[in-house]
Amino acid sequence: MTIIRHQPEKKAPPDAFSEGRTPTFEESAKESLSNSQLRRNLGKATQTIRRKRGVAVAEMPDWEELREAGRALKARTLRHLDDYLVELEESVKRAGGQVHWARDAEEANRIVAGIAKSHGAREVVKVKSIATDETKLNEYLEGEGIAAYETDLAELIIQLAGETSSHILVPAIHKNRSEIRELFMRELGVEDLSDDPPDLANAARLYLRKKFLSAKVGISGANFAVAETGTVCVVESEGNGRMCTTLPPVLVTLMGIEKVIPQWRDYEVFMQLLPRSSTAERMNPYTSFWTGASQGSGDGPEEFHLVLMDNGRTDVLADEIGRQSLNCIRCSACLNVCPVYERTGGHAYNSVYPGPIGAILTPQLVGIGEPGPDSLPYASSLCGACYEVCPVKINIPQVLIHLRGKVVRHKQDEGGLRERLDPENVAMQAMGRIFANRRLYEGAQKAAHVGQWPLARSGTIHRLPGKLAGWTEARDLKPVPEQTFRDWWKTRRGGPSPNGSTGDGAS
Amino acid sequence: MSAAREEILRRIRRSTRDVPDAERPEDVPVERGYRETDDAPRGEIVERFAERTAEYKAKVSRVSESGLPGAIRDALKARGVEKLVVPPGLPEAWVPYGVEVLRDGSGAGAQLTNDELDRSDGVLTGCALGISQTGTIVLDAGEAQGRRALTLLPDYHLCVVREEQVVGLVPEAFAGLRETVVGEGRAITFISGPSATSDIELNRVEGVHGPRTLEVLIVG
Secondary structure, three states, rough: OOOOOOOOOOOOOOOOOOOOOOHHHHHHHHHHHOOOHHHHHHHHHHHHHHHHHHHHOOOOOHHHHHHHHHHHHHHHHOOOHHHHHHHHHHHHHHHHHHHHOOOOOOHHHHHHHHHHHHOOEEEEEEOOHHHHHEEEEEEEEHOOEEEEEEOOOOHHHHHHHOOOOOOOOOOOOOOHHHHHHHHHHHHOOOOOOOOHHHHHHHHHHHHHHHHHHHHOOOEEEOOOOOOOOEEEEEOOOOOOOHHHHHHHEEEEEEEEEEHOOOOOHHHHHHHHHHHHHHHOOOOOOOOEEOOOOOOOOOOOEEEEEEEEOOOOOHHHHOOOOOHHHOOOOOHHHHHHHHHHHHHHOHHHHOOOOOHHHHHHHHHHHHHOOOOOHHHHHHOOOOOHHHHHOOOOOOOHHHHHHHHHHHHHHHHHHOOHHHHHOOOOHHHHHHHHHOOOOOHHHHHHHHHHHOOHHHHHHOOOEEEOHHHHHHHOOOOOEEOOOOHHHHHHHHHHHOOOOOOOOOOOOOO | OOOHHHHHHHHHHHHOOOOOOOOHHOOOOOOOOOOOOOOOOOOHHHHHHHHHHOOOOOEEEEEOOOOHHHHHHHHHHHHHEEEEEEEEOHHHHHHHOOOOEEEEOOOOOOOOOHHHHHOOOEEEEEEEEEEOOOOOOEEEEOOOOOOOHOOOOEEEEEEEEEHEEEEEOOOEEEEEEEEHHHHHHHEEEEEEOOOOOOOOOOOEEEOOOOOOOOEEEEEE
16 A cells, blocks of 8 residues: 555534624524434434443443532532632643643634744644544644644544544544545545555554654644643543654643532543543543643653643633533533434534534634524434433533523523514513413413414324424424313312412413 | 733633632532542453453453463564664563664654654553553553654554553543642643544544554463
């Protein structure tokens, strides 16, 4: 097999973290749903991983205790985040590392590029890192004349294809083996390549080995960093993480400020929760833990930089209900169980954070008020499967509902007359008044029962008339039944409500 | 830079105004109700380690102390290893005759280059710990293990684990490694089977960037 060329040329499409507006979830989902290849790839993949995760978790008699410990450790950290970050900074410095602080993506990119340039690096090797996807680091580096090579197999695939990730753990989940074979033959110039996964993996091995051996600067994210010791950790499978964090003489790690954990021993919780939730393995093939720079030991980078990035995280922290979203350890279990994600795939979310966790993280990180991110809290049936599998017990449905409220309030407060006269808004406010008053509620039920007959003749309302049609665009509606529960209760008891209450509540 | 630091810390304090001033981190309860030690008999713990390491496609053999040098020789021969990387502190009795030994020294100049490691046929090491619950080998860059690159660039890793090094559960491993990390700041690597990826249709493929073959000899 010969590999003759490669330059990452294609640009990934913009998302919620780029400049400019993104489409809404509904708009993008329509596109994804019409791609039957995508739906087949995704259906197969999510089913496989769901089943495997079930087996890996069932093996653990203390799974619930671990989840609770994970949640509590994150809660402790977030409530005292300033203390832990200062402690982390001291620990990393003590171990010979350097610490940088970045208020936003631009500042983070500038710091990373500055370090690479100070070493004259024209090429850097990268471990899969969503934080750097969030900041669009690769594009920024390219603008500075530095080529960033993604070394995770899936990241390489989507970089070559000029696409974005569609899954936190397996970013190229939307591509099947024959699509990957074609891509490698075209972009890497590989001849006589089969579509056998080991063959495809070997093509990546040959191509990237030279990069690992020659790169002066490695760039990684962090799964965790311990405040007590300064020990940073990268959890991976392929060995590209070990390569990037060990071989280049300079290592830059960009991490969100929420990734800090208090003590070394806390790894005993997260290193049990993460592998089983994400790849459904007892343990992932490789985990690297390093503390500062090599300091003359000859083991690993001589220079280590840790960049601590906010980029909207402190806004998430300020919301007492939304704060738990920062517990996320990026396992992707919630994506794999989500009936919405399973059908639409990750691209419909227009964010580096797709799926249920993305639906709550994205609008909080970028802020409410943009149509794309604002549509994400509605990308859910609120079935609660995501909450059940979450290894750090993020109550995703609770945050989704909370954010829907924020989106609506934002429209009412900031939206001006047009938003306030929006049919849904007017209808919801009218319904709010009706639901709060028994007489109005009973009257409305009677009126609806009489008024609905032309719509509900088939037993289901497929389309509401006029301005209300939006409601039935993506869902059917059950008609008001012949006999309501309240009517039935009256005939059964022969009187008004059982406790004799005469209040106005529609209990 | 320090302006960014001060601002981020100020934002955090503003965002956590609901946290009472008097509350200390330890005041936020963390219930560690999970298992911290494995009560199973030693024999069972070691047996489970062997099984689970093998489940991750590592080749696992159990050998006696006296049979170890022979087992190492046989494994290297079967693999066709001619150039073998050896870390500092590896017991001399483990190093077989008939192979070219590439010794990594400590200190600058004495170290093998990355190219030398890349061109070698394999590496022989000991380990710091084994974890039975997960089939994991732990390296801590200590005696008979060496720096991380040694076990990363060669395509074949032969690892010797002594029965007494095998712990039951994950928390026991982190407790055992604490001194190395806190005291010496050495790097730790967890290895569970050979390098792998599930990136193509979620099919597990062994062997991407790290050693594509991992062989484990359990001595006891």
